[in-house]
Amino acid sequence: xxxxxxxxxxxxxxxxxxxxxxxxxxxxxxxxxxxxxxxxxxxxxxxxxxxxxxxxxxxxxxxxxxxxxxxxxxxxxxxxxxxxxxxxxxxxxxxxxxxxxxxxxxxxxxxxxxxxxxxxxxxxxxxxxxxxxxxxxxxxxxxxxxxxxxxxxxxxxxxxxxxxxxxxxxxxxxxxxxxxxxxxxxxxxxxxxxxxxxxxxxxxxxxxxxxxxxxxxxxxxxxxxxxxxxxxxxxxxxxxxxxxxxxxxxxxxxxxxxxxxxxxxxxxxxxxxxxxxxxxxxxxxxxxxxxxxxxxxxxxxxxxxxxxxxxxxxxxxxxxxxxxxxxxxxxxxxxxxxxxxxxxxxxxxxxxxxxxxxxxxxxxxxxxxxxxxxxxxxxxxxxxxxxxxxxxxxxxxxxxxxxxxxxxxxxxxxxxxxxxxxxxxxxxxxxxxxxxxxxxxxxxxxxxxxxxxxxxxxxxxxxxxxxxxxxxxxxxxxxxxxxxxxxxxxxxxxxxxxxxxxxxxxxxxxxxxxxxxxxxxxxxxxxxxxxxxxxxxxxxxxxxxxxxxxxxxxxxxxxxxxx
RNA sequence: CCCUUCGUAGCUCAGCGGAAGAGCAAGAGACUUCUAAUCUCUUGCCGCAGGUUCGAAUCCUGCCGAAGGGACCA
Numbered sequence: 001x002x003x004x005x006x007x008x009x010x011x012x013x014x015x016x017x018x019x020x021x022x023x024x025x026x027x028x029x030x031x032x033x034x035x036x037x038x039x040x041x042x043x044x045x046x047x048x049x050x051x052x053x054x055x056x057x058x059x060x061x062x063x064x065x066x067x068x069x070x071x072x073x074x075x076x077x078x079x080x081x082x083x084x085x086x087x088x089x090x091x092x093x094x095x096x097x098x099x100x101x102x103x104x105x106x107x108x109x110x111x112x113x114x115x116x117x118x119x120x121x122x123x124x125x126x127x128x129x130x131x132x133x134x135x136x137x138x139x140x141x142x143x144x145x146x147x148x149x150x151x152x153x154x155x156x157x158x159x160x161x162x163x164x165x166x167x168x169x170x171x172x173x174x175x176x177x178x179x180x181x182x183x184x185x186x187x188x189x190x191x192x193x194x195x196x197x198x199x200x201x202x203x204x205x206x207x208x209x210x211x212x213x214x215x216x217x218x219x220x221x222x223x224x225x226x227x228x229x230x231x232x233x234x235x236x237x238x239x240x241x242x243x244x245x246x247x248x249x250x251x252x253x254x255x256x257x258x259x260x261x262x263x264x265x266x267x268x269x270x271x272x273x274x275x276x277x278x279x280x281x282x283x284x285x286x287x288x289x290x291x292x293x294x295x296x297x298x299x300x301x302x303x304x305x306x307x308x309x310x311x312x313x314x315x316x317x318x319x320x321x322x323x324x325x326x327x328x329x330x331x332x333x334x335x336x337x338x339x340x341x342x343x344x345x346x347x348x349x350x351x352x353x354x355x356x357x358x359x360x361x362x363x364x365x366x367x368x369x370x371x372x373x374x375x376x377x378x379x380x381x382x383x384x385x386x387x388x389x390x391x392x393x394x395x396x397x398x399x400x401x402x403x404x405x406x407x408x409x410x411x412x413x414x415x416x417x418x419x420x421x422x423x424x425x426x427x428x429x430x431x432x433x434x435x436x437x438x439x440x441x442x443x444x445x446x447x448x449x450x451x452x453x454x455x456x457x458x459x460x461x462x463x464x465x466x467x468x469x470x471x472x473x474x475x476x477x478x479x480x481x482x483x484x485x486x487x488x489x490x491x492x493x494x495x496x497x498x499x500x501x502x503x504x505x506x507x508x509x510x511x512x513x514x515x516x517x518x519x520x521x522x523x524x525x526x527x528x529x530x531x532x533x534x535x536x537x538x539x540x541x542x543x544x545x546x547x548x549x550x551x552x553x554x555x556x557x558x559x560x561x562x563x
Numbered sequence: 564c565c566c567u568u569c570g571u572a573g574c575u576c577a578g579c580g581g582a583a584g585a586g587c588a589a590g591a592g593a594c595u596u597c598u599a600a601u602c603u604c605u606u607g608c609c610g611c612a613g614g615u616u617c618g619a620a621u622c623c624u625g626c627c628g629a630a631g632g633g634a635c636c637a
């Protein structure tokens with residue numbers, strides 16, 4: 001019996017009770033006579049932490065007691081009476097103010113092990129976003145330097161979120177918006193030229209080691225002596241070629257981190273294709289654009305922003321947001337129902353104008369456009385914060401992180417925390433390659449499932465028999481309960497856009513598995529005969545491995561067979 | 564002044580209407596038998612004060628503390 005089946009039974013029972021109450025109620029009973037709407041969403045089951053509270057618990061009696069003209073414990077007792085008769089239910093207890101604690105028969109609970117193994121990599125998937133087109137934009141760091149450790153967080157979280165959306169049926173495009181237009185790029189180009197000519201770093205330029213490396217590579221591609229070039233031609237050369245090199249580097253480090261984007265969108269293309277003009281013209285037609293102080297404004301205050309925004313500056317240049325207008329419109333024209341953008345907390349001020357822009361186009365903020373804000377990463381050394389700056393070249397890059405701890409530990413430690421919490425990354429701890437990263441705990445659990453499977457095979461234990469009623473040990477009920485949660489966790493992670501839930505969940509599964517391993521053997525001891533208990537436990541072992549593997553997969557972390 | 568996020572065990576953080584959790588650190592125990600990177604035992608005015616609710620760590624208001632943000636910068 002799956003949790004879904006159990007909650008369906010529970011729903012039917014409560015609906016039946018409500019129906020009978022209504023039928024027998026007299027008109028002057030008031031509340032009891034009114035129809036009470038009870039849906040599957042009300043019949044949620046929780047898995048209690050405390051095993052004394054059974055396999056599943058429901059608070060439905062407390063929720064509906066008042067509306068059904070009863071007190072919680074009375075209603076719970078009535079529900080329990082019927083639930084006890086349900087196939088697969090071993091025991092029902094009432095506890096506290098009206099909790100209904102349900103214990104399943106071993107056979108009913110254990111059937112799940114086989115179901116998981118048979119579903120394989122698809123176990124945990126759902127249809128929450130079936131067929132929904134989702135554009136997920138993340139990282140989008142300027143190509144003026146390597147991706148630093150702050151951007152890496154969004155790479156890990158964003159890619160994981162994309163995987164989770166896909167698991168619930170979403171048609172996801174991972175997108176990287178490449179800001180190759182504007183003043184920062186000009187500064188980048190000037191910095192390259194300065195480095196190439198042996199001049200000092202410009203006042204407002206970038207000065208890292210990577211600048212001289214890129215400059216040297218640009219010089220190599222040029223047939224002749226860059227020193228002979230007029231300044232404006234040099235600027236263009238270093239801009240175009242330098243950005244390409246920088247961009248290739250960024251792409252490669254993302255790839256090495258296991259993150260590949262479907263679309264790398266160039267901001268510059270929006271200006272070259274006149275998409276910006278078209279977007280502004282569209283908004284002008286809709287009546288949201290006006291001229292003032294020699295500039296062109298978008299009346300975002302009509303849509304909840306705290307001030308109107310300039311879209312074309314008085315010098316005739318497009319403001320940054322103009323690109324955003326065109327970019328959003330482009331995404332919509334490419335057919336994405338949902339456009340999600342992940343930004344760092346330092347950009348939270350963008351939300352108002354972006355949502356207003358979305359509404360100005362006639363779309364629905366929060367549905368067609370959604371902005372996720374994640375807190376920044378705090379870089380520490382010896383307990384002291386380290387300031388990173390592209391200007392003076394003190395940047396800890398994605399490669400530094402990967403070199404120090406590897407892709408798995410790096411990704412895991414970034415995706416394990418809620419995006420709402422700021423995280424400190426201590427460089428010394430990192431380089432010590434400390435073993436306290438829970439990723440090893442989880443990976444070890446997976447490796448252990450594989451070791452058990454190998455040993456089982458060597459001892460002649462196979463999956464030729466399955467008798468779920470044999471899975472009677474408390475740790476087996478506990479493990480089965482944990483395994484049953486994956487689909488719900490995945491859906492919740494998708495709904496709330498919180499990949500860290502998957503990480504926390506597989507940590508719990510790993511713990512439950514280790515405890516089961518400690519108590520229950522899959523392969524027989526010494527000369528013992530292979531029994532159906534061993535065979536059935538192999539199914540459970542393999543189901544646990546499958547769940548951990550699927551969970552790690554959603555985080556982009558490998559599931560090793562040996563450690 | 565305004566906005567956003569955070570404040571839970573010694574530390575790092577989960578939980579976000581329903582019966583206070585994990586890892587680490589510290590101490591004590593458990594391997595002749597499937598991986599000891601494991602398991603077992605030991606820790607709390609959920610920042611403070613009100614409110615909503617049958618029920619609040621969770622929702623609302625105020626305060627305190629931390630981080631970030633409020634441009635015709637990107």
